[in-house]
Amino acid sequence: MVELIDITFEYNENKQIFLNTSFKATNGRLHIILGRSGSGKTTFLDIAFGFLKPKKGYVFFDGEEVREPISSKAIYLVSDPERYFFEKTVLEEASYPLIFKGFNRDEAKAITKEYLLRSGLPEEYLFRDPLTLSKGEKRRVALVSSVLLGSQAIFLDEPMSGLDRNGKEVVLNWLRSILNQGKVVLITSQKLDDFFELKPLVYIINNSKLVEVDLSSALSAYRVFKESGILPPERITIGAILENKGLKVDLFTSDKEFSEQVARVLVDYAY
Numbered sequence: 001m002v003e004l005i006d007i008t009f010e011y012n013e014n015k016q017i018f019l020n021t022s023f024k025a026t027n028g029r030l031h032i033i034l035g036r037s038g039s040g041k042t043t044f045l046d047i048a049f050g051f052l053k054p055k056k057g058y059v060f061f062d063g064e065e066v067r068e069p070i071s072s073k074a075i076y077l078v079s080d081p082e083r084y085f086f087e088k089t090v091l092e093e094a095s096y097p098l099i100f101k102g103f104n105r106d107e108a109k110a111i112t113k114e115y116l117l118r119s120g121l122p123e124e125y126l127f128r129d130p131l132t133l134s135k136g137e138k139r140r141v142a143l144v145s146s147v148l149l150g151s152q153a154i155f156l157d158e159p160m161s162g163l164d165r166n167g168k169e170v171v172l173n174w175l176r177s178i179l180n181q182g183k184v185v186l187i188t189s190q191k192l193d194d195f196f197e198l199k200p201l202v203y204i205i206n207n208s209k210l211v212e213v214d215l216s217s218a219l220s221a222y223r224v225f226k227e228s229g230i231l232p233p234e235r236i237t238i239g240a241i242l243e244n245k246g247l248k249v250d251l252f253t254s255d256k257e258f259s260e261q262v263a264r265v266l267v268d269y270a271y
């Protein structure tokens with residue numbers, strides 16, 4: 001439903017950000033765009049969402065060409081959502097999608113309140129100025145707004161940055177539930193480590209291209225990371241070393257299961 005065809009993009013002529021790049025998203029899967037700082041991750045989301053127009057190529061959403069921001073069809077959570085907070089209280093801020101959809105203010109606030117409390121925000125926070133919240137709390141408010149808008153596609157720019165373990169767990173659970181609803185999820189990240197359990201489809205921006213990483217082989221994934229100048233996640237390095245010895249491990253598990261698996265494989269190998 002999100003498709004980029006043969007995109008070329010540059011902000012100015014001396015630096016090409018994308019060159020003849022194509023991408024197609026799959027429903028119910030998590031797509032992760034990795035890349036070094038300045039490689040074009042945010043630009044990629046901006047193009048897919050219709051904030052930026054490619055110099056060449058086409059962007060489609062649900063079979064229709066994207067010519068302007070698809071704000072009524074998809075949610076785009078920028079890396080610093082506070083840029084977009086404009087209401088005086090958290091509750092008013094998070095209710096705007098429902099008001100936008102035609103609910104009256106009181107109904108919208110009642111429903112939104114439920115969601116905010118369920119997201120783990122204490123009740124007294126609902127009447128605070130959203131700008132006074134911590135980074136993780138702000139992101140929770142933005143996530144609730146995005147859930148309420150009920151869109152089919154979700155774009156998140158570096159959703160884990162600046163979050164502690166707890167905050168990351170909230171984001172992971174939320175991602176899991178929207179993936180189960182069959183939505184398309186596109187995120188950018190500097191690191192892959194937090195996302196293995198969600199069986200992501202992984203892409204790396206390298207040399208103005210988007211390279212898909214085949215995670216069915218840790219060894220081949222390791223090579224793609226190396227070629228792109230990005231430090232491979234520890235799990236892929238371990239998987240590659242084992243694969244080199246003819247041993248296979250499943251990369252898509254929790255940290256705990258992964259360690260147990262490695263231990264098992266090594267014990268079997270040793271004896």
Ligand SMILES: Nc1ncnc2c1ncn2[C@@H]1O[C@H](COP(=O)(O)OP(=O)(O)O)[C@@H](O)[C@H]1O
Binds near residue numbers: 011039041044
């Ligand atoms: N509005 C802009 N005008 C000119 N150059 C830009 C603009 N926005 C981003 N860039 C440049 O484009 C490149 C990609 O930026 P960006 O997509 O923000 O990278 P990332 O999100 O991967 O850090 C960077 O070199 C950045 O400096």
Ligand SMILES: [Mg+2]
Binds near residue numbers: 041042043079157
């Ligand atoms: Mg960025």
